[in-house]
Amino acid sequence: MPASPHLPACSVLLLSGGRGQRMGGRDKGLMQWCGRPLIAWLHDLTRPLSDDLIISCNRNSERYAPYADRLVADADQDFQGPLAGIRAGMAAARHEQMLVLPCDAPLVDRALIQALLAHAGSQPVVIRQGPYWQPLFCLLPTALKDDLEQAWQAGERSPQRWFGRLSPIAVDCQPEDPRLANLNTPETLGQPVPDR
Numbered sequence: 001m002p003a004s005p006h007l008p009a010c011s012v013l014l015l016s017g018g019r020g021q022r023m024g025g026r027d028k029g030l031m032q033w034c035g036r037p038l039i040a041w042l043h044d045l046t047r048p049l050s051d052d053l054i055i056s057c058n059r060n061s062e063r064y065a066p067y068a069d070r071l072v073a074d075a076d077q078d079f080q081g082p083l084a085g086i087r088a089g090m091a092a093a094r095h096e097q098m099l100v101l102p103c104d105a106p107l108v109d110r111a112l113i114q115a116l117l118a119h120a121g122s123q124p125v126v127i128r129q130g131p132y133w134q135p136l137f138c139l140l141p142t143a144l145k146d147d148l149e150q151a152w153q154a155g156e157r158s159p160q161r162w163f164g165r166l167s168p169i170a171v172d173c174q175p176e177d178p179r180l181a182n183l184n185t186p187e188t189l190g191q192p193v194p195d196r
């Protein structure tokens, strides 16, 4: 289902497969923010955009399942980073474009997503803040699946280095754009530090 008649159909990949080290090793996507799990906020934002909503997670699959059409796990269970999740998502995605968002950015809004979708084509479209790319906020043509696979097999593990070779289109945001806030620590969730 397209976001509007003028925007392309896309798959959505919500990245929630990280180690959560700065959260004391907890599964970040399931941590509560403003009364609900982080993944629930991203689900609500993206659900109307796609009939192919994929969550990349490496544990607690039964708790993620209600928020997705499908779940993917990394091929290796040693947390090789977000590119592992993107790789699994690319292999599963059913549409020509795949919107990628991290689970820990609940303030992303529809306008930001529409700005990415507006550039859908043969190149990656990536958010940039000042000089800094935000590689996990992006729109990827799924035709790049084979390119990604080759890069992965050659040892690439950095999303930014991977798409950097592919003439990405930037969607520029202000350095202080609050929609891109990343919640990486218990303090940012407004919770005490969890026990381990």
Ligand SMILES: Nc1nc2c(ncn2[C@@H]2O[C@H](COP(=O)(O)OP(=O)(O)OP(=O)(O)O)[C@@H](O)[C@H]2O)c(=O)[nH]1
Pocket: 015, 016, 017, 018, 019, 020, 021, 022, 023, 028, 056, 057, 074, 078, 079, 080, 081, 082, 083, 084, 085, 086, 101, 102, 103, 104, 136, 184
């Ligand atoms: N599939 C997958 N996703 C990952 C992996 N590492 C990080 N991510 C995701 O990438 C996004 C950004 O990662 P971080 O904010 O560093 O999250 P994290 O790795 O769980 O947290 P830290 O361990 O504290 O760095 C989050 O949405 C993570 O879920 C991984 O090894 N596999």
Ligand SMILES: [Mg+2]
Pocket: 018, 019
């Ligand atoms: Mg990390």
